Amino acid sequence: MTSDSALSVSDLSIRFGGVVAVDHVTLDIPTGARLALIGPNGAGKTTFVNLLTGALRPSSGEIKIGGKDVTSLDTRARTKLGLSRTFQINTLFPKLTPFEAVCLAIAERDDLAGIWWRRLAGFREVRDEAEDLLRQLKLIEQSRIPTYELAYGKQRLLEIALALASKPRVLLLDEPAAGIPAGESREIFAVVDALPDDISVLFIEHDMQLVFRFAKRIVVLTAGTILAQGRPDEIKRDEHVRAAYLGGAHV
Amino acid sequence: MNRIRLSARQLLALEISFWVAFAACYVIFPDRLYLLTQILIAGLFAASLDIALGYAGILTLGHAVFFGLGAYGTGILAKSGWGEPISALPLAFIGCGIVGYGLSFLIVRAAELTQLMVTIAVVAIFEEIANQATGITGGSDGLQGILIWPIFNVFPFDLRGRTGFIYTYLIVLGLFLLVRRMLQSPYGLALQGIHDNRKRMQALGSPVGGRLRFAYAVSAAVAGVSGALLMQTTEFVGLDAFSIDRSAMVLIILVLGGAGRLYGGMVGAVVYMILRDLLADLSPEYWMFWIGLFLMFIVMVGSGGILGGLSRLVRVEKP
Numbered sequence: 001m002t003s004d005s006a007l008s009v010s011d012l013s014i015r016f017g018g019v020v021a022v023d024h025v026t027l028d029i030p031t032g033a034r035l036a037l038i039g040p041n042g043a044g045k046t047t048f049v050n051l052l053t054g055a056l057r058p059s060s061g062e063i064k065i066g067g068k069d070v071t072s073l074d075t076r077a078r079t080k081l082g083l084s085r086t087f088q089i090n091t092l093f094p095k096l097t098p099f100e101a102v103c104l105a106i107a108e109r110d111d112l113a114g115i116w117w118r119r120l121a122g123f124r125e126v127r128d129e130a131e132d133l134l135r136q137l138k139l140i141e142q143s144r145i146p147t148y149e150l151a152y153g154k155q156r157l158l159e160i161a162l163a164l165a166s167k168p169r170v171l172l173l174d175e176p177a178a179g180i181p182a183g184e185s186r187e188i189f190a191v192v193d194a195l196p197d198d199i200s201v202l203f204i205e206h207d208m209q210l211v212f213r214f215a216k217r218i219v220v221l222t223a224g225t226i227l228a229q230g231r232p233d234e235i236k237r238d239e240h241v242r243a244a245y246l247g248g249a250h251v
Numbered sequence: 252m253n254r255i256r257l258s259a260r261q262l263l264a265l266e267i268s269f270w271v272a273f274a275a276c277y278v279i280f281p282d283r284l285y286l287l288t289q290i291l292i293a294g295l296f297a298a299s300l301d302i303a304l305g306y307a308g309i310l311t312l313g314h315a316v317f318f319g320l321g322a323y324g325t326g327i328l329a330k331s332g333w334g335e336p337i338s339a340l341p342l343a344f345i346g347c348g349i350v351g352y353g354l355s356f357l358i359v360r361a362a363e364l365t366q367l368m369v370t371i372a373v374v375a376i377f378e379e380i381a382n383q384a385t386g387i388t389g390g391s392d393g394l395q396g397i398l399i400w401p402i403f404n405v406f407p408f409d410l411r412g413r414t415g416f417i418y419t420y421l422i423v424l425g426l427f428l429l430v431r432r433m434l435q436s437p438y439g440l441a442l443q444g445i446h447d448n449r450k451r452m453q454a455l456g457s458p459v460g461g462r463l464r465f466a467y468a469v470s471a472a473v474a475g476v477s478g479a480l481l482m483q484t485t486e487f488v489g490l491d492a493f494s495i496d497r498s499a500m501v502l503i504i505l506v507l508g509g510a511g512r513l514y515g516g517m518v519g520a521v522v523y524m525i526l527r528d529l530l531a532d533l534s535p536e537y538w539m540f541w542i543g544l545f546l547m548f549i550v551m552v553g554s555g556g557i558l559g560g561l562s563r564l565v566r567v568e569k570p
Binding site: 053075076079084085087091092094095096097099100101105107108109112114115117119120123126144 | 432433435436437438439440441443444447448450451452453454455456457458461462465469568569
């Protein structure tokens, strides 16, 4: 793989009993990518993300972050190497405020979260960075109320904020706009679109309008294997994709 | 429902009033200093359990292990010639902290029911050791003839319990401030995060197991000091220090006050101990029945104990 490959997998497979959920997938995500991973339900998209983060161990294959083999490393080590994710279903801290949650994510990133003898209030840099990030994601007005009281759309933004707080080089977004009305999902993707170019983004998304608008490259996964990959216009024209996934409909 | 708003400053004022009021009891109830000292010790013990249960989410019915170790350890030390009280406390703290850290490897990774089983088993083993090692522990007669030296060699532990109360009050307050600081630190936030959503903490790269083991060790250390305080103020340790009864009582006190709230243990201890004292006076034969009835009432009225109930009326503004 080339040196500007942010994340690459080769021949990655995972079996659950008799089912092969991800089947010999080879994929390279270059630095600065805006890659959409699409495919029908049960195609193995979320399983693939779980393999990348280390939540699941592959049956075979290899995963590299920035050229470094991380296949045997755990989630923590991969996070330290710059891999970060969001969840399809909100995986937040309901009782913490967004401000506390982002401070916590930053503290874990900087290895400050083991410090028990100093008050959090004394960590000026952490607090300032958290405020900046919350401002950037338009969460600053809600930053001091408990997360469970937040509107659903704001909770989806907080999902991304927590992932961004670890300053990732590779960001994996698992249906960032899941459950959000079409009009509001643009707000979520506007945030993704505004990310700096040195962050590589892989996102799973079902809304094809969003996919074709925000992805620079699309990978189609069906039954655990890559059916096709290419630029959005190539994928739109691809006969196999139309037949297997887009159902021949106009997109 | 409109909730009463409390700023962080007002909350601090409440905390200070609590401790001032407790200190004032020294003057107001000079005849009840023994009970007040017991309340402080039970409150500290319950607060130690809260670190493990309320904050780290570790189910335990064996916290008396550390209470008993602190009590017996410092008691045996005093019997063998070192009855200086203040220096015994860091020993109890560190000793129980180390034992707690060792046990945490068994307990933190286990599933909840397994945690209960392991903690009950450990406390039963220690109780039996204390029962059998008669030469060292006095067996079922308990550790008798302990002599605690005067504090700074000036203030002896008097029969009315004045020295005992002031000494216990200061130590408990000091440890409370330490625990309070810990809960306000980045580490305290990480503990809340683990309790709130372990999956996300793992995704953030948090070493969740290590964080929980440390919490269990601190919890054990503080429990050890509370045991040592009981031994020093009563100059006696019995087998009940290691009993499952004591583990269950501290759990009841914590649940009554409200787990995961720093002051839950202390409030629970105040209510439980005073109630027990009153009921034992009013109805010496049936006080356990009334206590049971009261506890059932509290649980039925609302989850989260006394402080949990109050927190639904109050909203604390976060800085």
